Amino acid sequence: MAESYHCVSSSSPSISEDVSRTSSEKEKQTVEKNQRSYNAAVNSDPIFAGLNEEQKQAVETLKGPLLILAGAGSGKTRTITHRIANLISQGVPAWQILAVTFTNKAAKELKERIARILQIAIGHDPTKSGGQLPLSGTFHSICVRILRRDIEAIGRNKTFVIYDSDDQEKLMQSVLKDMKIAPEELKPKTAIGHVSAWKSEAVSVDQARKAAATYTYQRMAEIYGNYQKKLREANALDFDDLLLETVRLFTECPQILERYQNTWRFIHVDEYQDTNRVQYQLISLLAKRDRNLCVIGDPDQSIYAFRGADIRNILEFKTEYKDAVSIKLERNYRSTQQVLDAADGVIAANPSRPEKKMWTDRKNGMKVKLEEVIDERREAEEAIRGVLERKKTGTALKDQVILYRTNAQSRQFEEACLRAGLPYRILGGMKFYARREVKDVLAYLYAILNPNDTLSLLRIINVPSRKIGNTTLTHLQNFCNQRNISLWNVMKHIEMVDELNDGVKNRISAFVDLLQELKTLSETAVVSSIAERVIVSTGLEKWVRDQTDEGETRWENILELLSVTKKYDALPPQESLMSFLEEVALISEVDKLNDQTTDALTLMTLHLCKGLEFSSVTIVGCEEGILPHSASQLDQSQLEEERRLLYVGMTRAKDFLSLMHASSRTLWGSVQSNARSRFLDDIPQNVLEVKSDMLDSKFGWLQDSRPSRPSEGYRKSTVKPFIQQNDDFNQDTDDSFLEHVEEELAEGMRIGHKMLGEGFVMSRSGDIIEVRFDSGQTKRLAIGIAPIRILATTNS
DNA sequence: CCCGCTTACGTTTTT
DNA sequence: CGTAAGCGGG
Numbered sequence: 082m083a084e085s086y087h088c089v090s091s092s093s094p095s096i097s098e099d100v101s102r103t104s105s106e107k108e109k110q111t112v113e114k115n116q117r118s119y120n121a122a123v124n125s126d127p128i129f130a131g132l133n134e135e136q137k138q139a140v141e142t143l144k145g146p147l148l149i150l151a152g153a154g155s156g157k158t159r160t161i162t163h164r165i166a167n168l169i170s171q172g173v174p175a176w177q178i179l180a181v182t183f184t185n186k187a188a189k190e191l192k193e194r195i196a197r198i199l200q201i202a203i204g205h206d207p208t209k210s211g212g213q214l215p216l217s218g219t220f221h222s223i224c225v226r227i228l229r230r231d232i233e234a235i236g237r238n239k240t241f242v243i244y245d246s247d248d249q250e251k252l253m254q255s256v257l258k259d260m261k262i263a264p265e266e267l268k269p270k271t272a273i274g275h276v277s278a279w280k281s282e283a284v285s286v287d288q289a290r291k292a293a294a295t296y297t298y299q300r301m302a303e304i305y306g307n308y309q310k311k312l313r314e315a316n317a318l319d320f321d322d323l324l325l326e327t328v329r330l331f332t333e334c335p336q337i338l339e340r341y342q343n344t345w346r347f348i349h350v351d352e353y354q355d356t357n358r359v360q361y362q363l364i365s366l367l368a369k370r371d372r373n374l375c376v377i378g379d380p381d382q383s384i385y386a387f388r389g390a391d392i393r394n395i396l397e398f399k400t401e402y403k404d405a406v407s408i409k410l411e412r413n414y415r416s417t418q419q420v421l422d423a424a425d426g427v428i429a430a431n432p433s434r435p436e437k438k439m440w441t442d443r444k445n446g447m448k449v450k451l452e453e454v455i456d457e458r459r460e461a462e463e464a465i466r467g468v469l470e471r472k473k474t475g476t477a478l479k480d481q482v483i484l485y486r487t488n489a490q491s492r493q494f495e496e497a498c499l500r501a502g503l504p505y506r507i508l509g510g511m512k513f514y515a516r517r518e519v520k521d522v523l524a525y526l527y528a529i530l531n532p533n534d535t536l537s538l539l540r541i542i543n544v545p546s547r548k549i550g551n552t553t554l555t556h557l558q559n560f561c562n563q564r565n566i567s568l569w570n571v572m573k574h575i576e577m578v579d580e581l582n583d584g585v586k587n588r589i590s591a592f593v594d595l596l597q598e599l600k601t602l603s604e605t606a607v608v609s610s611i612a613e614r615v616i617v618s619t620g621l622e623k624w625v626r627d628q629t630d631e632g633e634t635r636w637e638n639i640l641e642l643l644s645v646t647k648k649y650d651a652l653p654p655q656e657s658l659m660s661f662l663e664e665v666a667l668i669s670e671v672d673k674l675n676d677q678t679t680d681a682l683t684l685m686t687l688h689l690c691k692g693l694e695f696s697s698v699t700i701v702g703c704e705e706g707i708l709p710h711s712a713s714q715l716d717q718s719q720l721e722e723e724r725r726l727l728y729v730g731m732t733r734a735k736d737f738l739s740l741m742h743a744s745s746r747t748l749w750g751s752v753q754s755n756a757r758s759r760f761l762d763d764i765p766q767n768v769l770e771v772k773s774d775m776l777d778s779k780f781g782w783l784q785d786s787r788p789s790r791p792s793e794g795y796r797k798s799t800v801k802p803f804i805q806q807n808d809d810f811n812q813d814t815d816d817s818f819l820e821h822v823e824e825e826l827a828e829g830m831r832i833g834h835k836m837l838g839e840g841f842v843m844s845r846s847g848d849i850i851e852v853r854f855d856s857g858q859t860k861r862l863a864i865g866i867a868p869i870r871i872l873a874t875t876n877s
Numbered sequence: 878c879c880c881g882c883t884t885a886c887g888t889t890t891t892t
Numbered sequence: 893c894g895t896a897a898g899c900g901g902g
């Protein structure tokens with residue numbers, strides 16, 4: 082946030098003036114010559130040290146359009162950071178450089194690495210005063226900055242709020258309700274899907290109307306129109322709008338576009354294969370004049386077509402920019418040859434991809450393990466057993482990952498981890514900022530900043546309960562709709578609503594007074610004081626802490642939120658509230674991977690793993706119907722994307738890769754037998770080590786590893802229990818968790834679990850107990866396996 | 878207002 | 893089969 086474009090109007094002479102202006106050929110040659118001699122002089126320069134030829138070329142090519150096809154593990158981030166450092170070392174002011182990424186995490190990493198290389202290369206510490214870093218951010222965060230500054234030029238209010246998907250859904254609900262479309266007929270989610278698809282392809286409401294050939298599409302276009310109208314009335318922008326409105330701003334106000342073109346003379350876009358139509362337009366506009374556009378990506382890692390990413394943006398870059406320099410980074414610094422060969426086998430089968438073959442000098446790797454197991458339970462046990470084995474031979478848990486196609490698959494692995502007492506973290510669960518209590522507090526802050534944010538008003542009007550119920554709200558909303566007045570304005574003049582009785586009117590006035598009081602406070606106070614006052618004057622604490630354990634958790638979440646607000650206290654009062662809300666709106670899931678303090682196995686979907694690397698990767702569920710997913714099997718392009726998804730997963734592996742598939746799997750209550758994934762057939766045999774449970778000579782045909790009766794614990798099954806390894810693994814753990822508790826454990830007892838905390842035993846059948854933990858979650862655990870101990874034998 | 882039962886649904890997801 | 897959301901009863 083610090084390095085904004087307050088320098089927009091600055092025009093101090095600099096090298097970049099020379100480098101960036103389109104100029105005569107002669108001038109151009111001079112620049113290039115200077116560059117070469119400069120490079121020669123500083124060959125020991127840390128900016129170029131350790132780079133391979135292609136990377137060097139990319140780092141040296143500063144002018145004009147540049148396409149970097151960077152394969153997995155080819156040192157992509159390294160190349161961008163060194164290129165940016167090179168620009169700066171040659172005199173381009175940092176504020177003229179823009180780097181666009183897809184996630185906050187990537188933006189942050191880029192920032193840190195640029196700072197580091199600048200420190201080494203030119204001994205300047207950009208974090209200290211005087212120094213400056215290039216702007217690096219996500220498409221959305223950059224658009225928010227632009228809009229906060231200039232959106233009034235296209236007739237909208239600067240204080241807009243950003244709607245997340247929850248808000249979108251609520252808004253769509255009300256749109257459909259107004260149009261008298263029942264949820265059974267059209268679900269809000271489906272409607273949002275259509276609208277968002279239009280918006281990510283930059284189709285306007287009018288265009289959608291015109292193009293609508295059928296009644297269904299006509300009506301969908303009307304829904305789109307009404308949805309946009311409501312957004313505008315609420316002074317809100319959804320995520321798609323952030324991009325769309327910026328494009329509209331640039332198109333309708335060329336002078337504003339020019340100002341930004343003057344600012345950002347050197348543009349970098351990472352993960353270019355994942356850009357959608359609007360993002361493409363945005364970049365085209367910004368780069369149109371100076372054409373110093375560097376895009377980096379890998380068509381083989383395009384896995385987001387389903388949400389509007391258009392792979393053509395990267396494939397056709399050279400058609401779009403005829404003079405583009407194109408560089409391929411094919412040397413892989415991450416994986417062994419075995420991993421690369423396997424991955425290449427899979428991806429090479431995709432048609433119409435640019436010729437690209439990754440290579441490495443890490444020839445002596447382990448073979449890729451391909452393992453068939455009997456069912457999903459056994460799959461989880463085998464996967465965890467493998468993880469434990471590698472942990473023993475020195476691969477820390479945090480260097481290992483299990484990847485699956487769908488979130489629903491995670492449960493088996495989570496349970497297997499719990500049974501084994503293995504620390505794990507799952508990515509992609511409930512997001513902190515999506516929790517109800519957190520959203521409630523945020524809604525107060527949004528409403529304070531912008532009382533026309535009707536959605537936030539509705540969210541908090543009866544939280545905590547003010548006895549303003551549904552009937553009253555329906556009256557109010559009807560009143561608003563009929564007269565086209567915002568809810569806030571109606572509530573401010575509640576006396577004009579005849580239908581309501583005096584009691585309700587008084588309660589509404591009290592609420593209005595409360596908000597206005599808070600609003601006054603917000604003019605002089607920083608966000609943390611405002612938030613604290615919200616909690617105190619609404620009595621939210623008492624409301625949230627309802628004497629249940631869940632209530633305590635909710636309260637802790639609110640305290641956590643309060644501690645986040647404190648980070649914004651250094652800013653001037655109004656700015657503090659605004660910056661906080663802005664960052665919160667655009668934040669992604671709390672970055673669990675950055676928490677490296679605990680050594681834990683990571684579990685996540687294949688989609689989430691892009692950009693990461695692990696020493697050991699286990700990809701499970703490599704079966705027809707799962708990977709490729711059944712919903713993608715009939716469509717050629719979707720099938721290709723599924724293949725890329727597997728490719729992305731495989732190329733995360735540095736040292737060891739394991740692929741698993743189960744010969745039968747219980748899905749939605751029925752047992753399926755899935756053929757192994759067609760993608761596996763494309764892996765060269767010579768890098769594979771194939772293992773199958775099904776024909777294991779020691780055991781013969783294995784039985785289903787699920788116990789046939791609850792009383793037969795896993796330990797009695799014919800399957801060699803991976804869990805016995807547990808004691809070796811748990812050397813460093815608290816022995817009291819390994820008490821022999823089999824016999825006495827019974828319903829009603831209070832137990833402690835090594836990872837899940839404390840809870841009560843709800844029931845016991847055989848060696849399986851069901852425990853309700855104080856955290857609110859209920860888990861089934863295997864006695865003698867789960868790391869539990871008895872705390873009390875009675876309920877008291 | 879909350880709990881418990883019924884019902885519907887079941888790719889992938891950042892911002 | 894499991895979960896989440898919605899609805900109806902206490």
